[in-house]
Amino acid sequence: MAEVFSAPDGIELRLFSPTGELFAILSDSNLSGEILNVELSVLKFGGLDKFTFQLPRNNDLPISKNTEVYFYVNTELWYNGFVKEAPQPDQYEPILTIQGSGFYKRLEDKIVDIAYSNETLANIIDDIGLNYLGSDIGVFYEGLKIDVPSIPNITIEFKDNTLLQVFKRLLDVANNDYENAKYIFYVDTDKEINFELLSNDLVANYFEGFQYQAPEVSEDTSNLLNQILAYRTKAAAQNEVEFVNTYESVPSQSENGLYNKKIVFPDYLDTTTIANICNFLLRRYENPQKRVAIKDFELNNKLQFGEYLISNRRDAYWFVGAKMDTLDGWDTSAFINSTVELASDHLLTRKQILKFTVGAGSAGEFIEYTLPAPVTFAYIGRIFIYFSSSISPISIIFTDENGAEARLEFAVSYDDLLIYDGVSTDTLSLNDSFKIDDMTIGYSLSALLNEWIKFKDIIETSFTDIIQNLDVFNGTIFDSLDVDDGSGQDSLDVSGKVTLTEIVKTKILINTDEPAVFYIDRVDLLSNAYNSNSLQLEQINYNLRSSQLFADMHFGEREDNVLDELKQDSEAGDIALNIFAKR
């Protein structure tokens, strides 16, 4: 290939013949308008997927199928690919649109028939790279660009598969511990394949209103899976199957409803391995996949694949203050005379709630939940509670990382009570008499039995709890808070309230010895927060001009064919799933 000299600022395209002869340099940085509207679509799997650019029809460039196009931005080579469709000159449009593909697409053109037995993943990739990649297909192999996990004893068969299918399958194997180690596969600008471990560090943290505007947010439930019915073919009779077990995620079923699949595994997989596979699939697909698309993102540099924090607009959001459909995460050791259990009667949301039975000796006993992630700057707490015998005073106590506490007190009074009737809420105050179902109940709280009550209040703590450095209160900036206590010295008026910065624990404290049975369905916290989403960048659509570089970015998991492949592979009996036996 002819040597490429430095490109000028702006967008530059260099066109090469299939044998590497440079025959054109196109640029829009000189206002000549030689190229217009370069658009590139780049995928996490494969790299450059397709491209288009436009030329005046009266150009005299010998562009043909397989002409190679190198895309430079501000002197840096971003991507390259090949022309898939040569423009036809006998058309009326004054502008020709040239379309092409990334080099990974060439892997679709070669079919292989190959099997490996008890080989390492690295050896399999090395063997395929050395024997099937090269000048005939135009995609090459360099061992130094292969970074895969050490996985031994893989038995796998590729029967009439394209090389692209082969590498997709091998990438799935590399990603068997996807939660902790994410690998990508792509063909780079040297036209060589790469297996690369993505960093677990955030690539970037973008904020709506600053780095981007008006994202498109959606949730994909098409791949949800929370129950697997596992079957296995019989060794003696391949056409017959035996039931192995049912594997499921109850919290996901509780949250999303039942999504199940029947999977038939090959006879050589033992039950432990099948359990590992199913549990892996459940972890991966038990939650719906959030998708966020950002359009017209202004950029200076090529974007990287990996983990992004996408913080959508700041607003008041309810966060879970404690999970009430599981006992996981709860410390129940301080419950001696009280009991707490999972129940499925009187459900308000989901499939399970916590049922409390209290009585003599319960006062002062508590259970405590440790949040998986802290809730920041929360200022209102809310519970949904159902008393089935008598009304009991309880406290919901939120604790921040410094040990400061804020309480949501459910006392036996009318203060801040909100009656949840499934349709509307009414605010009550101490001096109100109020109606439920057309019955004036005056001050009798017993009328609140056997129905769900929504109770919420501001959760704040005093300045004295949160302000630990009273000596900093001096000078003019604190005038509004300083009061002269007669000593001639300013002192702090500590009557104010502040919020907790980070709530890390939620405690439910029983304040009575009277017998009672009650249920709690939700404990939530309201926070003025950004709705942050930790997501993988999956696809980039660049729109490149010298004046501006824009990209549409698509975030979310797009590896949605693993299950289908798994089913297909299981039935074909050629699967590399014995890697799960090692986990």
Add this chain to the structure above:
Amino acid sequence: MDRRIVYALKDADGNIFKLNDLTDTGIFVGSLTYTDESLSNDNRIAEKSSLPGSVKLGKTRTQARNISFAYNRVEGVDFADFIAAENELIYNFNKTEYVIDINNNRQVKVAPDTYALTYSEGAHKLSGEGSVSFIMLDPFWTSLDVTTYTLALSNGSNLIVINNEGYIKSQPILTFAASVPVSIVKAYINETKEGIRIDDDTFGTPGFGTMTVDCITGLVDINDVDRNSSIASHTGFFSIPVGENNLILEVNAACDVQVDFYKKEYV
């Protein structure tokens, strides 16, 4: 005392091009007028379904608006003189990022919209009436006078009472300076509960003693190195509401902070 207001255009590099000055002589200046103020709000209004009248849904939002300047260009020596002045105006108009009110030291972020010129005598092209119009990207004026608060922060929670004397909430720039590692920094407005948390082990280590939290541009940097990735989930850039507010600052080691903001006005 001449009380006329001098307006100028500022580009991305900070270059200033005055639209008028107090002399109003020569062909490069003419009489400048900026007389109209208008402001419109975006409201989502729905008809009440059973009763007469309507209801407003959501919040009132002030929309982008236009700002226009009209001028009379006095007669030039010849066509070349006259047209050179117009070309210079258009050149600066097209690269304008801010319109500045020099007398009152305030500015507004804009995008150039339209330029128009009507020659007084078409055949001579030696004088004319023109106008330039901008889209105000922020629908308000921002003071160029910074309001600053400083405090030496102790380990733990600290408080600054901040008074925003403007009429629209302002976005602050917080500059922290540390000589020892300060791995946790939290800042929030108690009245709105909006705040940011930054977890960064490099802040306060040698060579990384200055951290800037710029709530105008949406960037956190430590000694000019981008650290947006250190912003904790669900927290981020915040505003200072109008009036007196309590800014709570929580740090896990002593450091200094300077809070800067620019008050804003509608007209």
